[in-house]
Amino acid sequence: MNPYETLDLARVINAAGKMTYLGSSAVSSEVAKGMAEAAQSYVDMASLKQKVGEYAAQVTGAEAAFVTVSAAAGIAVSVAACLTGTDMHKVESLPDVKGTKKEVILQKGHSVHFGANITQMIRMTGAVVKEIGTVNGVRNYHLEGAITAETAAMLYVVSHHAVSNEMLSLPEVIEIAKQYHVPVIVDAAAEEDLRKYYAMGADLVAYSGHKAIGGPTSGIIIGKKRLIEACVLQDKGIGRAMKIGKENIMGLYFALREYSTTDAGQTQARYSRIIEKLQAECAGLSGIQTRIAWDATRPIPRLQLIVQEDNNWTAKELIKRMETHNPSVRTRNHLADQGIIQFDPRELKEQETGEIAQVLRFLLNDTNRKEGEHR
């Protein structure tokens, strides 16, 4: 039984990937069990957060770590920590930043919208965003020229949302920032490598708990001990409005344990199995060709449905029909303009490939018949 049906909401078959608008990740049975038990018990919250922070630090190789409710909260809390340090008066004064260094530097090509505007996650603390360069070019002198006595931090975004060409690379940013003693915060919300950016010399790195890690809605900030201490203090300030519950902290902990012990090769083999099965089951759909394509940077295979040009209907129409069907089949649609619909294996259950093929067969028969009647 799908619990959302209690509210008359269609069951979703998620072939889109880890998407916030579909609930990000569905946790494993072990994680779900741990969360249910955590929700039914009491614990000293500060000690729980400390323990899970210590565990996260251990698996990421960082000096310390702090649990948040999301990566977006992780960005806001990290910025707040760079503004206030461990000064409780400043912590309680935010977003009032009188007498506080308050500028956060961001490369123009990193000024992204990930579902919300990243600059708002910075500004909500009281900080002021100082964008440098242009969307297609940032040079060393832009960064060096922007650093003043008012600079509190530099934010660097690792994401497919960000422009990557002609921006300063993370090593370049870290080298300059270190000379001027400016802390570097990295937004690595969706990244799979939990060690890389801290190891490169970043001071704070924010991750989502519900993206690559596959946990419930949650996040972690890993980083230098002194700055993480300042993050912890934000719970008595603006962090209170971003509070994470005990069951989600435990869910994050169990998911992190699974994630750091799961063999990447096994995960990839499962992805390939699902996509090949889906391709076989979609064989012979009328008006459609299929092929397997790999993600540009991550080892994720996807099935592409290529809508042939001589159809009387478009990829966008088929997407709409899959979406409004029950079960609702959700796909990756940014290539729809080119007639390509993509199926992502990460959140698909093996038995759902057959259901997808069945929905497609039903919709395509329907579509082709209707088109025939018009003629």
Ligand SMILES: *Cc1c(COP(=O)(O)O)cnc(C)c1O
């Ligand atoms: C998803 C995402 C976020 C927000 O992460 P949440 O954990 O959902 O708040 C921030 N930055 C980037 C680049 C993202 O992809």
